[in-house]
Amino acid sequence: MLEARNLKKSYGELQAVNDVSFKVSPGQLLGLLGPNGAGKTTTISMLTGLLPPDGGAVLIDGSALGGDTDPAKRRVGVVPQDLALYEELSALANLRFFGALYDLSGARLEQAIDAALTLVGLVDSRKAAVKTFSGGMKRRLNLAAGLLHDPDILLLDEPTVGVDPQSRNAIFENLETLKSRGKALLYTTHYMEEVERLADRVVIIDHGRVVADDTVAGLHARMPAPANGERVTLESVFLGLTGSKLRD
Amino acid sequence: MRIPLFAMIRKDLQVYLTDRRAVIMTIIAPIVIASFFGYVFAGASRRDEPAKIAVSIVDEDGSSVARAIVSGAEKDRNLKLSEQTRAQATEAVRKGSVSVAMIIPHGFGDAAARALFSGRSRPDLTVLYDPSHAAEMGMVSGIMTQYIMQSVSAEAFSGDSASRVAEESLQQLAASGMPPEQREKLRNLILSVQSYYAGAPPAGEAKDHVPGLAMPYNVSEHAVTSGEDVAYNGYAHAFAGMTVQFVLIAAVDLGIGILNERQRGLWKRLRSAPISRRLLLAGKAASGSLIGLLSLLISFTFAIVVFGVRIHGSIVGFLAVAAASAIMATTFGILIASLGRTPQGVRGVSMLAVLVMLMLGGAWMPAFLFPAWLQQLTFVVPTRWAIDGLEAMTWRGLDLSAGLVSSAALLGFAALFSLLSLWRFRWEE
Numbered sequence: 001m002l003e004a005r006n007l008k009k010s011y012g013e014l015q016a017v018n019d020v021s022f023k024v025s026p027g028q029l030l031g032l033l034g035p036n037g038a039g040k041t042t043t044i045s046m047l048t049g050l051l052p053p054d055g056g057a058v059l060i061d062g063s064a065l066g067g068d069t070d071p072a073k074r075r076v077g078v079v080p081q082d083l084a085l086y087e088e089l090s091a092l093a094n095l096r097f098f099g100a101l102y103d104l105s106g107a108r109l110e111q112a113i114d115a116a117l118t119l120v121g122l123v124d125s126r127k128a129a130v131k132t133f134s135g136g137m138k139r140r141l142n143l144a145a146g147l148l149h150d151p152d153i154l155l156l157d158e159p160t161v162g163v164d165p166q167s168r169n170a171i172f173e174n175l176e177t178l179k180s181r182g183k184a185l186l187y188t189t190h191y192m193e194e195v196e197r198l199a200d201r202v203v204i205i206d207h208g209r210v211v212a213d214d215t216v217a218g219l220h221a222r223m224p225a226p227a228n229g230e231r232v233t234l235e236s237v238f239l240g241l242t243g244s245k246l247r248d
Numbered sequence: 249m250r251i252p253l254f255a256m257i258r259k260d261l262q263v264y265l266t267d268r269r270a271v272i273m274t275i276i277a278p279i280v281i282a283s284f285f286g287y288v289f290a291g292a293s294r295r296d297e298p299a300k301i302a303v304s305i306v307d308e309d310g311s312s313v314a315r316a317i318v319s320g321a322e323k324d325r326n327l328k329l330s331e332q333t334r335a336q337a338t339e340a341v342r343k344g345s346v347s348v349a350m351i352i353p354h355g356f357g358d359a360a361a362r363a364l365f366s367g368r369s370r371p372d373l374t375v376l377y378d379p380s381h382a383a384e385m386g387m388v389s390g391i392m393t394q395y396i397m398q399s400v401s402a403e404a405f406s407g408d409s410a411s412r413v414a415e416e417s418l419q420q421l422a423a424s425g426m427p428p429e430q431r432e433k434l435r436n437l438i439l440s441v442q443s444y445y446a447g448a449p450p451a452g453e454a455k456d457h458v459p460g461l462a463m464p465y466n467v468s469e470h471a472v473t474s475g476e477d478v479a480y481n482g483y484a485h486a487f488a489g490m491t492v493q494f495v496l497i498a499a500v501d502l503g504i505g506i507l508n509e510r511q512r513g514l515w516k517r518l519r520s521a522p523i524s525r526r527l528l529l530a531g532k533a534a535s536g537s538l539i540g541l542l543s544l545l546i547s548f549t550f551a552i553v554v555f556g557v558r559i560h561g562s563i564v565g566f567l568a569v570a571a572a573s574a575i576m577a578t579t580f581g582i583l584i585a586s587l588g589r590t591p592q593g594v595r596g597v598s599m600l601a602v603l604v605m606l607m608l609g610g611a612w613m614p615a616f617l618f619p620a621w622l623q624q625l626t627f628v629v630p631t632r633w634a635i636d637g638l639e640a641m642t643w644r645g646l647d648l649s650a651g652l653v654s655s656a657a658l659l660g661f662a663a664l665f666s667l668l669s670l671w672r673f674r675w676e677e
Contacts, residue, residue: 049520050516050520068519068522068523068524069522069524070522072522073521078516078517078520080516080517080520081513082514083512084512084513084514084516086259086263088262088263089262089263089266093259093262096255097255097258097259098521100251100252100254100255101518101521102521102522103252129266145517
């Protein structure tokens, strides 16, 4: 459904993304991991149409994603890392606005809002100003805003940063539900346990290149079992592939 | 694309209305400040009488000439005269309680009468003035010249010392080497004038009889506005200047708001939707222009209802200038967002730019007070067109074409700002 094919992007001398390729299929959650500066954000920006690739293509069902107004962008929902919400407005007003960006209006828009708010458990807070929400509620509303137009593909950029365990668990359950509905989910995070719980497949990138593309079990199998009898974790695999050196 | 565009406009209006500070800055503040400036500057226009200039006069002479000067000046409709000592008058000017003080020194009357014929040994008349009211000094000097000439000539021709003054003057002329036949003609002239005044009816019996030299004309004053019954309303200028000022300040806030939204990641989310970059900027431009227009219209409605400002020109022209002003200001705000990187970095520079535009545009003081070269130069500033256009449609009462010229100039600036914004806007983080 969503394919990154040989994506390349440079900023002057810096090759931020170099020949990155992967696929996300319907009903699958792909975890995209990488240390700071590995090229994750640039890759996500190209997948969402914010940045044009210097080389390669973003394909949706085999068709290359075009410019700003490409109708194929309707099939993609974005849940950005930042809380991209208007704090002064109510949850309802925010969702009405983001829904209208995808040409939703009238009864269709109201139904979509009801469905999204129900999914994230914010029906009772629909009329409250976002600035009165807790961090977890804002994260859930952020997710709802990306789901309004019922996209086939959902790109989630660190959607659980700074939320309490209850809200994080609620978001995970939402994502499981979406997966079961056949949505293709791309999920970036620095929390390895989230990927271990949710991901069907994991892509690890470093220095702009894909260094691993496998299932969680497959990645575990790449590392020898520790001598102390502890089990292999995704974090140890990640550190084994990307090194322990601090990144800026 | 209609639904996203309307949604962007509606959202920005909702955000604006929930921001109490923004509403105060765009609606309340211009009304309050324009009302204050209108009251201060519109004083003269509210009365039939002109604003009087506060003048101190110091009579150290005490002669009949000096008394006549003081008496004449006291009756002048343009002056608010007070007699003081030299020390009091100097202090009053220094403190700014009077604009001008005129000191008639001892011996002024005699010396001035003699100098009338000989032109020599002219006495000094000291004028003290507040340098911040230099224009008023010129006006007072002009007004006082009338009373001084009248009083001195009356004394020279008909006063108690007229004969003595004439004789002394002629002796001085003789000493100067004037040929005897010319001196005799001048003597005859002086004696004839003295004889005329000696035989004239006493003051008060003949209407319009004024001894001495009188002003040979009356000034008929007519304020030229949109009509004979239309008075200049200083509130019209104050509201034009202040509403344009706050619409521009709101535009700076708009630009900073765009930068804030970019920092908060909102623009990434907007751009991930299938809408064009032009539409995104158009949405901002439309909502900003609507808010600016709302501010202008509410402020002027207040001025119309409370202060009697009237649109004596074209209503269509007024609306066109108001709309074009709002569009110009909004595109300026978007340009700020295009050139700036962070909200913090752009605030100071953009406010400085706005203040310069307002100063040169005549928002604080009418542009006609500027030097001629500056008046021409300020046409390169869009605020000048906005304020001139609003004034043209209100108290000047000019026709639609004047409004359309201002509107076209403002839209030209808006087009320039838009092109620069599209060129320089940083879409990629």
